[in-house]
Amino acid sequence: MxxxxxxxxxxxxxxxxxxxxxxxxxxxxxxxxxxxxxxxxxxxxxxxxxxxxxxxxxxxxxxxxxxxxxxxxxxxxxxxxxxxxxxxxxxxxxxxxxxxxxxxxxxxxxxxxxxxxxxxxxxxxxxxxxxxxxxxxxxxxxxxxxxxxxxxxxxxxxxxxxDGHMPWEEEPPPLLRAVVHQATGMLSVQLAVPLPEALVRLRAHAYAAGRTLGDMAQDIVDRRARLGQNGREE
CATH class of the missing domain: 3.30.450.40 (GAF domain)
Incomplete structure (x- = not known):
């Protein structure tokens, strides 16, 4: 019903x-x-x-x-x-x-x-x-x-x-967390770790800092923050 x-x-x-x-x-x-x-x-x-x-x-x-x-x-x-x-x-x-x-x-x-x-x-x-x-x-x-x-x-x-595309009204909207994936890729290169580990480190740092993941990721993408091997900001 x-x-x-x-x-x-x-x-x-x-x-x-x-x-x-x-x-x-x-x-x-x-x-x-x-x-x-x-x-x-x-x-x-x-x-x-x-x-x-x-x-x-x-x-x-x-x-x-x-x-x-x-x-x-x-x-x-x-x-x-x-x-x-x-x-x-x-x-x-x-x-x-x-x-x-x-x-x-x-x-x-x-x-x-x-x-x-x-x-x-x-x-x-x-x-x-x-x-x-x-x-x-x-x-x-x-x-x-x-x-x-x-x-x-x-x-x-x-x-x-x-054509294999998802049925959005227009073009597929940009995913709201695209910046998180971009930051994860940057961390993966900087720290020489796999992408899943880079995402875990990004999550852990955002959690420890009391910030949203999106805000933390944006700082990394904008190069306002950089994580070292110990997970702390440099």
């Missing part, structure tokens, strides 16, 4: 054949699911999600925190292809996501609900809903979330003209 509110909105996601317009979800999506913010992330490499869209800054900040830490319900949902529902983030055992449990207290997020965008073994990304108050989704809200995740998955799998 799907709510009338979401039912009226789903057709708007497909502005025309083979295109995707997430702006239709800005207000309707959070209202239908009874949450404060929604975010959609896509897998670009195994184990790496890129934020594609968020309804507001809260969802974007939570996704950025998960990206910095490399851990959280969104990563679990995309890795295992199963929803991860956390109605009380503060009450979640710290052993499950130890760093997230410590750092998420700085955000006004009390509940997180992550739904994978997947069909069978094909994993595309996640739909993440966050709320400022604790408590589970209702049955109707959960149904809406599953329907919305399925619709997004279907739209993302549409390939116009058989």
């Amino acid at each position: 799907i709510s009338d509110l979401l039912a009226r909105s789903l057709p708007l996601l497909r502005r025309r054949a083979g295109t995707l317009d997430l702006s239709a979800l800005h207000e309707v999506g959070p209202r239908a699911l009874g949450v404060d913010s929604l975010a959609v992330s896509l897998l670009t490499d195994p184990g790496r999600r890129e934020l594609l869209w968020s309804s507001d800054a809260l969802g974007r900040r939570f996704e950025d925190l998960e990206f910095v830490l490399g851990d959280g319900p969104g990563d679990d949902a995309s890795s295992h292809g199963r929803p991860v529902l956390v109605p009380d983030l503060a009450g979640t055992r710290s052993a499950r996501w130890p760093m997230l449990a410590a750092e998420a207290t700085a955000l006004p997020v009390r509940a997180v609900f992550c739904f994978p965008l997947c069909i069978g073994a094909i994993h595309l990304g996640t739909l993440t809903a966050v709320r400022r108050t604790s408590g589970p989704l209702t049955g109707a809200q959960t149904d809406d979330a599953f329907v919305l995740a399925a619709a997004l998955t279907s739209l993302c799998l549409e390939v116009p003209d058989g």
Whole structure:
């Protein structure tokens, strides 16, 4: 069963054949699911999600925190292809996501609900809903979330003209964390380490400095910061 509110909105996601317009979800999506913010992330490499869209800054900040830490319900949902529902983030055992449990207290997020965008073994990304108050989704809200995740998955799998491109409205938008990948590549060369290790070092430094990964990466790209072999700024 799907709510009338979401039912009226789903057709708007497909502005025309083979295109995707997430702006239709800005207000309707959070209202239908009874949450404060929604975010959609896509897998670009195994184990790496890129934020594609968020309804507001809260969802974007939570996704950025998960990206910095490399851990959280969104990563679990995309890795295992199963929803991860956390109605009380503060009450979640710290052993499950130890760093997230410590750092998420700085955000006004009390509940997180992550739904994978997947069909069978094909994993595309996640739909993440966050709320400022604790408590589970209702049955109707959960149904809406599953329907919305399925619709997004279907739209993302549409390939116009058989050219292998993803179905964005225009050209694929630049990924919001492109600067992170650029900084990772620079660190990989500077420190003579593989890219995965360079990303771990970048994450660790941003975490230790209490900064967002994007800000730390921008400083490295702009050469305002340079990490030495010991992980400290030179």
